[in-house]
Amino acid sequence: MGRLISLSIFSVTFYMSMHVIKRVLIIGGGFAGLNAAKVLGRSGKVEVILIDRMNHHLFQPLLYQVATAGLNPSDIAVPIRSILSKYRNITVLHGNVNSVDLKNRKVHTNIGEYHYDYLILACGVQNSYFGHEEWMEHAPGLKNVVDAIAIRRQILAAFEKAERTNDPEIQKKFLTFVIVGGGPTGVELAGAIGEMSRFTLARDFRNIDPKLTRILLIEAESRILTSFSENHASRATRDLESLGVQVWTSSQVTRIDADGVEVGKERIQAATVLWAAGVKAMDLNKKLGVGLDTQGRVIVEPDLSLKEYRQVFVAGDQAHFSHQTGKPLPALAPVALQQGRCIARNILLEVARHQRQEFRYVDKGQMATIGRSKAVAEIRGLKIKGFLAWIIWIFVHIYYITGFNNRILVVVQWAMSYLSYRRGARLIY
Ligand SMILES: Cc1cc2nc3c(=O)[nH]c(=O)nc-3n(C[C@H](O)[C@H](O)[C@H](O)COP(=O)(O)OP(=O)(O)OC[C@H]3O[C@@H](n4cnc5c(N)ncnc54)[C@H](O)[C@@H]3O)c2cc1C
Known part of the structure; x- marks a missing residue:
């Protein structure tokens, strides 16, 4: 018993x-x-x-598009709760x-x-300012939707403030944009601001010529896009220059304040400084x-x-x-x-x-875009640049973006801005 x-x-x-x-x-x-x-x-x-x-999943690779008024935040961010709602065994907590x-x-x-x-x-x-946390206030980084909206506000407001003044020095300061860090995010931001000033805003102002905007991309290493081949880095540099971006390599930012940056002994007066240098x-x-x-x-x-x-x-x-x-x-x-x-x-x-397997990474390659029709891509040994790389970049990003509706929205917005040079999300709020 x-x-x-x-x-x-x-x-x-x-x-x-x-x-x-x-x-x-x-x-x-x-x-x-x-x-x-x-x-x-x-x-x-x-x-x-x-x-x-956060209550949303964010497609960070397209954050720079929100920051430069190409896309709306809701195009690249989807509530986590709604993505996972079909799985009854998952609870999402904010x-x-x-x-x-x-x-x-x-x-x-x-x-x-x-x-x-x-x-x-x-x-x-999170963003790293390499021990200079005081720079954060003057050089916002791009990590989430709040950052992207704040950067968009700052960029658009700079053009508005330049339009309101007749003082050439002040105008120059508002029309100077400095991007610190020449990795993919810095390159994409600089290219998008270049395109915005050269094309999108070209006819919208009366008192200023947005084409005279000065955009500086500052990189401490001897070239931008250090994770890409040298050939692709030089191509990206040329593409950026064609959009009016000055690329300063081997240049170390030594100070950032409310009025601009110092690179060694050189002082650059700039109302907008963006941080893309490290995490x-x-x-x-x-x-x-x-x-x-x-x-x-x-x-x-x-x-x-x-x-x-x-x-x-x-x-x-x-x-x-x-x-x-x-x-x-x-x-x-x-x-x-x-x-x-x-x-x-x-x-x-x-x-x-009671088993486990080791992780093996399958490298799918890397890419970065410069403006509306240029990109560099390195995919499984294949090195592609120019328009073809840009088309691949578009398809890859559309494929990976979460949610069917978002894919359609992003395609429509891109098609519109490609055909018209317009950046539809130019709202300051
Ligand atoms: C502007 C930008 C552009 C990029 N471009 C590319 C690109 O083109 N291609 C590419 O492959 N990669 C790109 N990346 C890198 C890529 O986005 C990251 O490698 C990827 O997001 C890492 O995924 P993750 O899940 O580790 O972290 P994340 O995607 O950052 O997610 C972390 C999550 O954790 C949450 N979280 C953090 N701390 C806490 C906490 N204490 N409590 C609760 N929740 C918390 C956050 O809210 C967030 O939702 C880019 C990144 C940025 C910022």
């Missing part, structure tokens, strides 16, 4: 342990977090809670994660405390008490988990993964997307079969 009871208790406990639904907590609904959630949502095998301090208690498997947020069986950290990065890890990383690299990113194992806490995974920009090439993978959307999916598959594999 006693044996029968213990056998039944064992069977019940075994059954429960086999059927207790595991809870996966995802922090961040960017490329990594969202794609992990989709895989877990489709499986229906685990409970998922996704927490993000909240900010303050800290993680790795030992007790708990996450502390401004909306409460959440327990997890598995944790996926996918919080991305750093989220402050949350320091509180984790695990291994970080020199940039503050969390060092992960080949399966993207933490060495000390195997049920905790880190993905995307927040992670330092160097097991494939010996160097950390670049902070790119495809890296984040693939890592998010890999983690989700590993969690499902472990729950079902």
